[in-house]
Amino acid sequence: MGTMTSKRESGTVPNGIGRSVKRTEDARFLLGKGRYTDDLRIPGQAYIYVVRSPHAHANITSLDASEAKSASGVVDVLIGSDYLDDGLGTLPCIWQVRNKNGSVMAEPARYPVAVDRVRYVGDAVAVVIAETLDQAKDAADLIVVEYEPLAAVVAGPDAIMPQAPIVHNDAPGNLCFDWEIGNRAATEDAFSRAHHITRLDVINSRIVPNPMEPRSVVAIYDDIADEYTLHTSTQNPHLVRSLLCKSVLRIPEHKVRVVSADVGGGFGVKCHLYPEEVLLTWAARRCGRPVRWTADRSETFLSDAHARDHVTHGELALDSDGTFLGLRVSTVANLGAYLSTWSASIPTYASAPNLAGQYTTPAIYAEVKGVFTNTVPVDAYRGAGRPEANYIVERLIDAAAREMGLDRVEIRRRNLVPSAAMPYATPLGPVYDSGDFRKCLDMAAGNADYEGLAERKQDALRRGKLLGLGVSCYIEACGVSPSRANGISGGRIGGFEMAEIRFNPDGSATVFSGTHSHGQGHETVFAQIVTDKLGVPFESVMLVQGDTARIAFGHGTVGSRSAAVGGSAIVVAGERIVAKGKRIAAHIMEVDVEDVHFEDGEFRSRGTNKVMTIAEIAHAAYLPINYPLDQMDPGLDEICFYDPTNFTFPNGTQICELEIDPQTGHVELKRFVVADDFGRILNPMIVHGQVHGGIAQGVGQALLETVVYDADSGQLLTGSFMDYAMPRSCDLPSFEVSYHEDSPCTHNPLGVKGCGEAGTIGAATAVMNAVLDAMSSVGVDHMDMPASPSRVWRALRAATSKLPRPTASASATAGNGNQVGNAHGE
Amino acid sequence: MANKVSLTVNGRSVQREVEPRTLLATFLREHLGMTGTHIGCDTSQCGCCTVLVDGDAVKSCTMFAFQANGTSITTIEGLASDGRMHPVQAAFQEHHGLQCGFCTSGMVMSIVELVEKYDGLDEASVRELLDGNICRCTGYHNIVKATLAAADVYRSGSAAATHTDTLLRS
Ligand code: FES
Ligand code: FES
Numbered sequence: 001m002g003t004m005t006s007k008r009e010s011g012t013v014p015n016g017i018g019r020s021v022k023r024t025e026d027a028r029f030l031l032g033k034g035r036y037t038d039d040l041r042i043p044g045q046a047y048i049y050v051v052r053s054p055h056a057h058a059n060i061t062s063l064d065a066s067e068a069k070s071a072s073g074v075v076d077v078l079i080g081s082d083y084l085d086d087g088l089g090t091l092p093c094i095w096q097v098r099n100k101n102g103s104v105m106a107e108p109a110r111y112p113v114a115v116d117r118v119r120y121v122g123d124a125v126a127v128v129i130a131e132t133l134d135q136a137k138d139a140a141d142l143i144v145v146e147y148e149p150l151a152a153v154v155a156g157p158d159a160i161m162p163q164a165p166i167v168h169n170d171a172p173g174n175l176c177f178d179w180e181i182g183n184r185a186a187t188e189d190a191f192s193r194a195h196h197i198t199r200l201d202v203i204n205s206r207i208v209p210n211p212m213e214p215r216s217v218v219a220i221y222d223d224i225a226d227e228y229t230l231h232t233s234t235q236n237p238h239l240v241r242s243l244l245c246k247s248v249l250r251i252p253e254h255k256v257r258v259v260s261a262d263v264g265g266g267f268g269v270k271c272h273l274y275p276e277e278v279l280l281t282w283a284a285r286r287c288g289r290p291v292r293w294t295a296d297r298s299e300t301f302l303s304d305a306h307a308r309d310h311v312t313h314g315e316l317a318l319d320s321d322g323t324f325l326g327l328r329v330s331t332v333a334n335l336g337a338y339l340s341t342w343s344a345s346i347p348t349y350a351s352a353p354n355l356a357g358q359y360t361t362p363a364i365y366a367e368v369k370g371v372f373t374n375t376v377p378v379d380a381y382r383g384a385g386r387p388e389a390n391y392i393v394e395r396l397i398d399a400a401a402r403e404m405g406l407d408r409v410e411i412r413r414r415n416l417v418p419s420a421a422m423p424y425a426t427p428l429g430p431v432y433d434s435g436d437f438r439k440c441l442d443m444a445a446g447n448a449d450y451e452g453l454a455e456r457k458q459d460a461l462r463r464g465k466l467l468g469l470g471v472s473c474y475i476e477a478c479g480v481s482p483s484r485a486n487g488i489s490g491g492r493i494g495g496f497e498m499a500e501i502r503f504n505p506d507g508s509a510t511v512f513s514g515t516h517s518h519g520q521g522h523e524t525v526f527a528q529i530v531t532d533k534l535g536v537p538f539e540s541v542m543l544v545q546g547d548t549a550r551i552a553f554g555h556g557t558v559g560s561r562s563a564a565v566g567g568s569a570i571v572v573a574g575e576r577i578v579a580k581g582k583r584i585a586a587h588i589m590e591v592d593v594e595d596v597h598f599e600d601g602e603f604r605s606r607g608t609n610k611v612m613t614i615a616e617i618a619h620a621a622y623l624p625i626n627y628p629l630d631q632m633d634p635g636l637d638e639i640c641f642y643d644p645t646n647f648t649f650p651n652g653t654q655i656c657e658l659e660i661d662p663q664t665g666h667v668e669l670k671r672f673v674v675a676d677d678f679g680r681i682l683n684p685m686i687v688h689g690q691v692h693g694g695i696a697q698g699v700g701q702a703l704l705e706t707v708v709y710d711a712d713s714g715q716l717l718t719g720s721f722m723d724y725a726m727p728r729s730c731d732l733p734s735f736e737v738s739y740h741e742d743s744p745c746t747h748n749p750l751g752v753k754g755c756g757e758a759g760t761i762g763a764a765t766a767v768m769n770a771v772l773d774a775m776s777s778v779g780v781d782h783m784d785m786p787a788s789p790s791r792v793w794r795a796l797r798a799a800t801s802k803l804p805r806p807t808a809s810a811s812a813t814a815g816n817g818n819q820v821g822n823a824h825g826e
Numbered sequence: 827m828a829n830k831v832s833l834t835v836n837g838r839s840v841q842r843e844v845e846p847r848t849l850l851a852t853f854l855r856e857h858l859g860m861t862g863t864h865i866g867c868d869t870s871q872c873g874c875c876t877v878l879v880d881g882d883a884v885k886s887c888t889m890f891a892f893q894a895n896g897t898s899i900t901t902i903e904g905l906a907s908d909g910r911m912h913p914v915q916a917a918f919q920e921h922h923g924l925q926c927g928f929c930t931s932g933m934v935m936s937i938v939e940l941v942e943k944y945d946g947l948d949e950a951s952v953r954e955l956l957d958g959n960i961c962r963c964t965g966y967h968n969i970v971k972a973t974l975a976a977a978d979v980y981r982s983g984s985a986a987a988t989h990t991d992t993l994l995r996s
Contacts, residue, residue: 022919029927030915030934032862032902039861134847212866212874212928212962264864264928265962297867519926519963689922689968696965721871721960729956729966734949759965 013600016532017750020685024523028262035261037216037233042290045218046075048280049136050293051126051143052302053118056152056374056714057165060116060145065126068142073135075287077143078127078279080115088282091273091338092247094239095345096490097177097370105177105370108168110338112248112275112282118147119167119337120374121716122302127279129287152374152714156334157311159371167337167372174372176335177344181352182365182428190326190363194317198400203784204388206309206334206707207700208724209381211518213264214295215304219280223288228256232277235266235516236556239493241548243273243341244281256281260546263518267697268380269304270518271558272341276303301719306707307381309334310347310388316396322404322411326363329355329392333370336377343379344370349489350477350559351385356426357393358437358473358651359415364427374714380558382697382760386476394472394765395772402776408471408769409445413438416473419743430477432649434743435677441473443675443738444653456657457777464806465659467670468774472654474762478754479564479648479745480555496643497561498553499569501530501577503636505622507615508540514554515566516546519693520756521686522562528682529567529750533574535601535614552639560650560754563682564745569642571749576638581617584636587628588612588620648745648753652676654695654762656770662778662803665793667703667771673736674762679745679753687755691737694759700727702767706786725788778803829892835860836904844891850884851875853891854901862902862931866960873959876932877901883939885932885958902931905938913979914938914972923972925963933959937973947977 011018028034065077091110098104113124126143130136151165158164159174167174191197218231228249234240237258245253263270276293283291295303310331317326333347342350352366401408417424419436426432449456453469460467481495500512511526527541544550555561578598585603586593589610597604603612612620617636620627624634657671672695681687704725708717718724744751764785771787772780779800783791796803828843835858842857854860854877863886866874875886878900905912914937917923924930936959940947944955952973953966961969 023922025927026919026924027911029924029930030902030911030918031906032860032931034862034927036861036864036928038865041859134845210962211926212872212960213864213926214866262927265926267962297869297872521925685922689925689964692965692967693925693963694965697962720869721867722869726871726960726962727965728960729953729970732953732966734967734970735965 013532015528015538017528017682019528019683021524021528021538021683023521024527025521036213036264037218037231037261038294040218040231042218042220045290045292046129046131046287047133047136048283048291048293049128049133049140050124050276050279051128051140053114053121053123053125055118055147055149056121056154057150058118058147059150060114060118060125061148062146063126064144068128068139071135071139071142073131074139075129075131075289077129077139078113078283078286079125080111080113083111083113083282084115086282089248089250091275091278092243093339093344094341094492095349096492097179097344097348098490099178100180105344106168106171106175107339108170112278120376121714122376123337124275124279127283129283129291154373154375154709154711154714156309156332156371156373159373160332160369167374171372176339176370176372178369179348180365180367183363184365186363187326187328187365191315191317191328194325195320196318196400196404198316198318198396198403200314200396200399202312202314202392202395204308204310204312204391205701205785206378207307207381207705208301208707209267209269209304209307210300210726211265211267211269214297214300215270215274215276216294217276217280218290218292219284220290221284221288226255228281228284229259230256230277230281231259231261233263233270234260235263235271235518235558237516237546237548238514238554239271239556240273240277244277248278249281257549260516263516266518266557267382268384268558271556272305272379298720301716301724302376305340305379306336306376307378308388309378312392314392314396316400318400318404322406322414324359324361324415327355327361327393329366331368333368334373334375334378335370336373336375338377340377340379343377345491346380346385347388351389353428353430354386354389354475354477355393356428356430357390358417358475360417361415362427375709382694383476383757384559386757387698387761387764390472390474390761391765394769398769398772402781409441409450412441412471412473416441431646433646433746435475435649435651436740436743437473437651439740439742440652440675440677443740444655444673447675447736447738448655448657448671448673460659461804462807464804465661466774466777466804467657467659468770468772469655469657470766470768470770470773472762472765472769474654474758475649475651476757476761477647478560478650478757479644479748480559480561481647482645483643493555495555496641497555497565497569498551498639498641499566499573500552500637500639501570501573503577503618503621505619507536507618509534509536510542510544511570512544512551513566513570514551514556515562516557517562518557520557520562520690521683525563525682525686526567526570529570530574533571534577560756563750563752564648564748564754565642565644567682567750567752568644568748569640572642573638573640576640577636580632580636580638581614583628583632584617584620585612588626645747648679648748650676650678650753650755650758652758652762654766656766658767658770658774660771660774660792662796665789665791665796667787667792669699669733671736672733674738676739676755676758677743677753678739678755678758680741680751681739682750682752688737690755691759692735694757695735695763696727696732698760698763699732699767702764702785703787704731831892831895833894833896834898836900846890846892848891849887850889850891850894851886854886860901860903864928864931866928871960873936874929874932876935876959878935878939883936902934905934912938914941914976917972917976917979921968921972921975923964923969929959929961933961933969937976940973941977941980947974949974
């Protein structure tokens with residue numbers, strides 16, 4: 001990049017880019033000194049308990065809070081009619097999707113507290129404010145709500161049946177939108193020429209993101225200044241402020257400060273405006289007291305946005321040698337009872353444009369119906385739409401390979417976009433800037449010893465096990481997002497990121513970023529970038545994040561964007577620092593600015609031996625005595641709003657090997673091998689960690705996690721960690737992670753693509769393809785997630801060939817079946 | 827009706843009045859202001875709240891505060907000493923065993939018990955023994971690595987010598 005010429009190799013600067021620098025943020029967490037929202041103690045604080053609907057669908061016929069209001073310690077009880085009386089607004093969706101006929105989607109009102117009707121179990125009906133949490137809970141029991149129960153609908157496909165109960169009167173047929181993308185005629189034509197058509201119905205199960213820190217909100221109102229401070233566990237403080245001010249409170253944004261300090265995991269579920277954020281801000285003003293609320297885990301299940309929940313039919317058209325000719329996908333996406341912040345965008349623009357995958361499929365058409373049901377709203381979760389696209393594409397490919405008798409890796413190889421074709425425009429819009437898909441596939445297949453699979457299957461059979469190997473090649477549009485792309489697709493939000501580098505007079509640097517780390521290690525990685533590019537010692541760089549009063553603007557951390565967009569903003573701000581520094585240096589050194597050269601933190605003038613460090617320049621900028629005041633302002637503080645010109649496209653191959661015990665249905669992961677292309681790697685240690693965690697979440701969906709609603713009553717049956725199975729240490733192997741850096745992103749100054757979601761996007765598919773590889777050998781070729789023991793065991797009852805039992809000699813040596821594949825760990 | 831409890835927390839003796847329904851986790855966070863111990867669930871499934879009670883790792887949400895009367899409790903805040911991290915803490919930093927940090931305090935306390943009480947830990951046994959602590963961020967890979975590294979330090983009996991370089995930064 002222009003001004004920052006450097007001849008050194010990447011990875012050679014101590015604590016710079018490419019080094020596995022240990023994390024700066026670790027010490028406070030390891031010492032128990034994290035600063036999570038629930039750790040705040042505000043003088044005069046009162047506690048909030050939210051009373052929630054026990055019905056999936058009901059009219060509220062009466063609500064009597066009088067006894068609760070006079071209970072011991074109660075400050076106030078607020079209900080829907082109070083909210084209406086105060087003239088406050090509804091929670092918006094920030095994406096407006098259009099129907100096939102060009103009309104806009106249905107956007108029924110979402111109040112933070114039910115006004116006259118509840119639409120899911122967990123819908124808020126009253127807010128109790130009391131001196132202690134126990135008093136608030138006790139008083140909640142005294143509120144008398146009379147409900148007139150209505151029929152409920154919980155499954156997406158049921159909601160669009162003619163006789164289905166209607167969730168919103170202003171969304172006829174429960175349809176939010178009926179959307180399409182792609183070239184229907186060209187796709188029909190491709191199918192008419194096909195040698196073979198593979199058809200598949202899959203359910204992408206509903207899951208709950210469940211970061212370990214439950215959501216937490218503290219709201220403070222200053223009646224003298226008429227200002228609010230909202231501490232909230234969000235990934236996206238500026239978004240919370242904008243939506244809260246514009247759509248709900250209808251007050252100017254400078255009156256609200258949103259602070260998001262340490263956040264205990266996000267994974268997309270904390271990037272929305274939530275009803276509780278609205279309710280607490282409102283309650284703080286109504287009561288004139290700071291108020292606080294933290295979800296119980298059971299409340300998390302009822303009030304955090306859920307994820308996925310697609311019912312999809314897919315068809316792949318192939319010619320006789322396995323070349324993909326066309327792809328057709330039709331999905332019913334369950335949106336839950338209301339539109340959440342991003343929800344309309346997830347099954348549409350965040351998902352379908354990724355259907356080309358890594359392949360040259362020339363004709364693709366997809367349609368998605370978004371439907372309302374009496375369930376918790378559904379929104380983004382790690383991968384957000386891209387895991388769903390990957391799942392249908394990669395399952396179709398495996399099914400096609402089985403049907404046509406082709407090798408799974410070979411059929412993929414045959415159809416990959418070759419690296420020579422980059423940049424490559426897919427038929428649905430995305431233009432891949434770079435990537436060597438074949439390289440990742442070959443690396444993963446080699447590391448997983450794909451060649452030796454048949455032998456391992458035989459060995460497993462002797463031990464009475466069914467061994468399966470699953471492949472998933474993923475690609476994802478990340479680095480969200482070019483603002484113009486948002487606008488074209490109905491987004492009501494920009495996609496740029498802001499960074500400010502403020503040098504202090506002593507030469508240390510404070511970086512302000514609009515992204516938000518809730519585990520990703522930005523304090524470390526962003527300091528590495530500044531150290532690398534500006535030569536400031538790593539210890540002299542500090543990151544400020546998560547505070548709308550300190551940071552000019554931002555779009556938070558979602559869509560694997562922090563390095564690609566937030567990091568790029570830092571690089572450009574750094575270039576501006578260097579440009580200004582050169583002019584200051586030229587003045588002081590009495591040379592032409594063209595002769596000043598910056599490298600490794602020093603400004604040198606060519607042809608003389610004059611040199612100034614960047615710290616000396618910073619000092620001169622704040623003590624401008626010998627300074628070109630007629631040409632520029634004092635100070636060394638530069639800001640960049642970086643709007644990316646394209647998405648980034650992280651890609652790679654994941655391979656899972658597992659064994660099924662047909663006696664119990666238990667699936668044991670033996671190995672999990674991945675090869676990724678994330679462009680340039682800023683901190684390998686952190687990247688590995690992101691991949692590990694991502695894989696675990698994908699495996700969780702594939703084998704363990706699932707949301708179950710009772711179809712008649714609409715009750716959530718999996719409402720706690722007792723009945724919702726989270727992946728634990730004993731469910732997972734160690735992971736074998738590798739990457740290459742040979743196809744960096746071509747349109748951002750760091751060459752990075754992003755790594756936060758990759759693990760999750762491919763993992764569920766790789767596991768399910770492995771489960772089906774194992775089961776298809778005995779004639780079972782369909783299964784939906786999760787492949788839990790009872791479901792696998794039941795599915796195997798339909799086996800058409802004999803299930804294996806351990807042979808006498810094998811069972812004697814099968815004692816170490818629990819060993820996990822650590823030998824190949826990175 | 828309040829109960830009087832008197833116990834030692836991180837070497838400091840404390841006396842408080844508590845309601846019978848007050849959980850030990852709540853007591854630590856709300857009554858003593860020690861927010862290093864976290865609450866991640868309401869069914870005693872996640873392990874975020876793990877502390878040592880007389881040397882045993884206990885989920886502090888499974889105990890009433892009054893039941894801790896007379897005990898000696900160690901929380902995450904009390905693990906480092908003389909300005910140095912405990913070997914388990916040091917191993918977590920060295921091997922990137924934490925991301926968001928929320929499960930970390932409970933995870934570290936459980937592992938302190940493991941490395942102190944078990945000989946011959948290997949990957950499989952660590953994975954079995956840690957199944958009471960949920961981490962949503964790390965996929966456990968680096969937690970297992972950190973545990974085995976800390977166990978090595980214990981086994982070689984050179985805890986202090988090996989980790990003298992890990993100075994506290996706060
Ligand atoms: S909070 Fe104690 S186990 Fe979850
Ligand atoms: S580090 Fe986030 S839950 Fe474990």
